[in-house]
Amino acid sequence: MRLLTALLLLLPTAAAPAAQRAAPPTDTLAPDSEARWIPFDLTPGNQIRFTVTLDGQPIAAILDTGVSYTALSRAYVTTHKLKVRSGGSASAIGGLVPIGWIDPGTIRFGGLTRRGGSISVASLPATATGSTPVDMLVGRDLTAAYALDIDYAARRFRLLPSGRLPFTGVTAPLAVSPTRLVYSGEVTLNGRRLRPMIVDTGDGNAVTVSHEAWATTRLVPAALTSTISFGLGGAIVSDLAIVDTLQTGALTAANVEVQIEGKGGFSHRLGMAGRIGSGFLQQYRVLLDPSAGRMVLQTGEQAGQMPLRSTSGLLVTAERNRLRVLHVMRGSPAAERGWKAGETICRVDDVAVPTAYAGSAYAGWSIGAPGRSVALDLCDGARRTLTLRTFY
Structure with missing residues (x-):
């Protein structure tokens, strides 16, 4: 993850x-x-x-x-x-x-x-x-x-x-918001249409909705956890769920990761229902043509696959030769063991944290197979063992 x-x-x-x-x-x-x-x-x-x-x-x-x-x-x-x-x-x-x-x-x-x-x-x-x-x-x-x-x-x-259609796909509405001056579309969750949704290629998440928009869907996911994202103005903590299906225009997508902002959060304050981000869009070939009023999505190989999920509950960032915990996901193995944001890890399973951590195979420990035990050496000399499991 x-x-x-x-x-x-x-x-x-x-x-x-x-x-x-x-x-x-x-x-x-x-x-x-x-x-x-x-x-x-x-x-x-x-x-x-x-x-x-x-x-x-x-x-x-x-x-x-x-x-x-x-x-x-x-x-x-x-x-x-x-x-x-x-x-x-x-x-x-x-x-x-x-x-x-x-x-x-x-x-x-x-x-x-x-x-x-x-x-x-x-x-x-x-x-x-x-x-x-x-x-x-x-x-x-x-x-x-x-x-x-x-x-x-x-x-x-x-x-x-504008108006060119270089490939075939499923069409969804798209415009430029007249008040916010950003790309704007819509999604449907549990039969409830949510709009306007900012179509945001700069957002690495899949789909984000406001607390107020989520409440109108009356969805009860199998599990909810928490996550953290970072914007130009700082960090924001949101709830996180995986929904079975989500629609945008004529497209029905399966297994979509949805973040739910807190009450009165960013999207709600702006009068928006939420955002469709690059984490969702990258499952498709995408044509964004607001002047023609359409977004076209051609299904790719990743579409519908279950998103990569944390089995540890530790969201970390690499800082040279160590990992700093940025967030401990609610209900996770890490939360149950009392991990706190700000703690630092120097070794995982007796292997030092490499400088090139992001995107490396080494980083896969946090999404490892449920039941696996991972030994984590903190930079203060303490050692903790974390047993991975599915929690959302």
């Missing part, structure tokens, strides 16, 4: 005029854009990371349809001594974050070239970008006018003219 991140960055309406102080941008989509696939890799947090050219300089970016206006990192701005004008704050998962505005010259990726206009500036902490810092979040403002074809299986995407 991955420790997931969610990069939603919604700008309040008062901030929008600040984005227009520069001359309006000019976008050009190359005639051969269909052939200009953009390779990407998935971060440890399930996000699409690729390379953008900013004023002739290649930089690392994440494709994020849950960001209202493309955001450049403050670290990049500081390093390159760029001039930033103040811009108030924006709503992000975990809380409000201060933002600024900058007027870049040219942004290029794939077949798209943007000249002029403004983008936002925000701190992009590594905890919110899959443990690897990036320089930019490419948001709705750069992509919504086009059809965004994401081939997760081949790790590539491209921008096409």
Whole structure:
């Protein structure tokens, strides 16, 4: 089970005029854009990371349809001594974050070239970008006018003219929220339609719903646990369940991991029912075309498979040669043994934690077979044994 991140960055309406102080941008989509696939890799947090050219300089970016206006990192701005004008704050998962505005010259990726206009500036902490810092979040403002074809299986995407349909699949409604300026769709749970749902490629989770929206479904899952996610504004703890079926448009998906926010949580405060994230979308080839009013999903090999589940209940992050516990899942073996957030692990089954931990086979101990006993040596010298089991 991955420790997931969610990069939603919604700008309040008062901030929008600040984005227009520069001359309006000019976008050009190359005639051969269909052939200009953009390779990407998935971060440890399930996000699409690729390379953008900013004023002739290649930089690392994440494709994020849950960001209202493309955001450049403050670290990049500081390093390159760029001039930033103040811009108030924006709503992000975990809380409000201060933002600024900058007027870049040219942004290029794939077949798209943007000249002029403004983008936002925000701190992009590594905890919110899959443990690897990036320089930019490419948001709705750069992509919504086009059809965004994401081939997760081949790790590539491209921008096409709106209205193009390069593959066949099941269709679901998609638009740009007129108030939040992000991609917006819907899901149906237990016969209850939940909308608007932010369609958020920057959210590594599968599906997240507000406490209030979840209550309307009257679903009683077999088990509930807890989990933690990290956004630009900090950490958020949610309930976690696996639902048998979920619909979006004409698609019925099986075995979907759903996070349920706390009462009065982030989605509810924004007037949204929740989010559809990359953890769900990556099971399909996806076409996002809000101008044409549709999301198209072509089933991939992973669709319908049971999600990877923690059998330990320890959600950890790697810090050089140790693991730090970020969250202990409710009802888990770790919770029963009294584990606490903040504790550190230096050895697992007598093997030191490697520097290259994320994505390695070594990391599989936390989702190991039920009944297996794992010896965990804490960095303070104590040893604990944890017997793995299925708990949600």
